[in-house]
Amino acid sequence: MIGELGRSLVGALEGLGDVSLFLLRLIANTPRALLRFDLIGRQIFNSGALSLVIIMLSGLFVGMVLGLQGYQLLQRFGSEEALGVAAAVGLLRELSPVITALLFAGRAGTALASEIGLMRATDQLSAMEMMAVDPIRHVVVPRFLGGVIAMPILAAIFSVIGLYGAQLVGVQLMGVDSGSFWSQMQAAVELRDINQGLVKSAIFGIACSLIAVYQGYYAAPTAEGVGLATTRTVVTSAVVVLFLDYLLTSAFL
Amino acid sequence: MGKSSTLNLGAGTFVLLGFAALAFLTTQTTVHGPHLGRPGSVYVVTAKFDNIGDLKVGAPVSMAGVEVGRVSHIDLDPKQYKAVVTMQLDSKFNEIPSDSDASIFTQGLLGGKFIGLTAGGSDSYLKNHDQIDFTQSAIIIENLIGQLVSSFTNKGSDSSGSSGAPPPAAPSTKPEKSK
Numbered sequence: 001m002i003g004e005l006g007r008s009l010v011g012a013l014e015g016l017g018d019v020s021l022f023l024l025r026l027i028a029n030t031p032r033a034l035l036r037f038d039l040i041g042r043q044i045f046n047s048g049a050l051s052l053v054i055i056m057l058s059g060l061f062v063g064m065v066l067g068l069q070g071y072q073l074l075q076r077f078g079s080e081e082a083l084g085v086a087a088a089v090g091l092l093r094e095l096s097p098v099i100t101a102l103l104f105a106g107r108a109g110t111a112l113a114s115e116i117g118l119m120r121a122t123d124q125l126s127a128m129e130m131m132a133v134d135p136i137r138h139v140v141v142p143r144f145l146g147g148v149i150a151m152p153i154l155a156a157i158f159s160v161i162g163l164y165g166a167q168l169v170g171v172q173l174m175g176v177d178s179g180s181f182w183s184q185m186q187a188a189v190e191l192r193d194i195n196q197g198l199v200k201s202a203i204f205g206i207a208c209s210l211i212a213v214y215q216g217y218y219a220a221p222t223a224e225g226v227g228l229a230t231t232r233t234v235v236t237s238a239v240v241v242l243f244l245d246y247l248l249t250s251a252f253l
Numbered sequence: 254m255g256k257s258s259t260l261n262l263g264a265g266t267f268v269l270l271g272f273a274a275l276a277f278l279t280t281q282t283t284v285h286g287p288h289l290g291r292p293g294s295v296y297v298v299t300a301k302f303d304n305i306g307d308l309k310v311g312a313p314v315s316m317a318g319v320e321v322g323r324v325s326h327i328d329l330d331p332k333q334y335k336a337v338v339t340m341q342l343d344s345k346f347n348e349i350p351s352d353s354d355a356s357i358f359t360q361g362l363l364g365g366k367f368i369g370l371t372a373g374g375s376d377s378y379l380k381n382h383d384q385i386d387f388t389q390s391a392i393i394i395e396n397l398i399g400q401l402v403s404s405f406t407n408k409g410s411d412s413s414g415s416s417g418a419p420p421p422a423a424p425s426t427k428p429e430k431s432k
Contacts, residue, residue, distance in 0.1 A: 038261075041260070041261055041264045041265075042260055042264070044264045044267065044268065045260050045261075045263045045264040045267065048264070048267050048268075048271075049263045049264060049266070049267035052267065052270075088282050092278070092282070149268075150267075152271070153267065153268060153270070153271025153272075153274070154271070156271055156274035156275045156278060157270060157271060157274045159274065159278055160274045160277050160278065163282070182281075185282055186281070186282060186283055189282045189283040190283055191279065191283055193283070194275075194278050194279055194282070194283065198275075
């Protein structure tokens with residue numbers, strides 16, 4: 001019993017060490033990969049631009065719900081003008097980095113993991129190694145960097161759309177004064193809030209992309225293995241993002 | 254090439270959209286004081302308060318409801334145990350009488366604190382590094398409620414007993430507050 005527990009603990013530690021070493025390998029290859037900007041641009045398009053629709057739609061609905069809930073709550077204290085502040089601070093600090101990261105893991109992370117996993121399963125990666133082409137540098141690093149760059153951009157877009165969603169419900173539907181909605185927000189939101197959201201989404205971008213490419217790269221070369229890698233990507237990303245979010249929030253406060 | 258150029262266009266548009274969103278967030282959702290920290294366009298005055306409540310750095314300084322500056326620094330006078338508030342005023346408003354009065358007010362019922370200046374009658378104007386002598390501290394709601402409660406309980410005991418001793422206790426703090 002205790003031996004089993006110890007073994008699984010050692011296994012978890014090994015996994016963590018393996019991921020960390022993989023990250024170091026990616027970082028070591030980053031300067032060379034940056035020279036091939038066309039490869040990275042393609043991956044920014046794949047992970048970022050193609051996730052845009054789901055991010056914008058989710059942002060709109062999250063903002064609208066925030067407007068509705070915030071209005072119901074603030075109305076009790078007769079301070080529904082503070083809706084702009086509540087929506088902006090909630091979105092900038094928490095909701096947009098976290099929800100963007102979760103959606104990113106579902107939309108782009110799974111695509112990365114299954115793509116690289118299938119390359120592994122169909123021996124494309126081995127073929128590259130045979131030709132003395134480093135698959136880490138040419139396949140994995142551009143995808144990793146594309147994800148890292150795309151995440152803060154997606155989070156910023158999410159925030160803007162979310163704010164307009166909250167404004168749509170709060171101002172157009174519920175009749176909060178438009179002037180005080182924006183001016184109270186401008187008075188209360190600080191540059192620090194925006195920075196906090198940016199730093200968070202950058203770190204989530206690193207975490208989600210790393211998990212996706214790691215799971216894909218080390219997937220078992222079977223159909224089942226690729227499926228498992230995809231599932232693991234989503235589950236691990238979600239847990240890691242929420243855990244990191246707690247850490248980062250307590251570090252920022 | 255055709256495929257690649259549409260791809261580049263897509264990635265470029267996406268990145269541009271991201272920067273536009275960031276620009277919107279940094280300029281539209283927040284105001285960093287339009288004249289805070291730009292030397293030359295501001296001048297600095299200080300004022301000493303008995304109690305500043307929860308006045309914060311960056312709080313607005315207003316005159317007749319118009320924002321004329323911001324609180325740039327808050328410190329404690331180690332000898333007098335008073336709060337020293339440094340304000341940056343827009344040099345556009347350089348004709349504020351030197352005997353003006355600075356008071357700390359609350360925005361709304363539960364809002365933050367801000368400094369309100371009331372013009373005096375002097376012919377000389379506030380200059381850089383001047384001090385405002387006439388100040389009025391923040392009204393601390395807890396103290397106010399405390400006074401109210403103690404004046405009520407005193408009144409209750411007054412009606413049954415003598416009315417000599419308790420009343421001075423409550424009013425004696427009021428003149429301090431008003432000046």
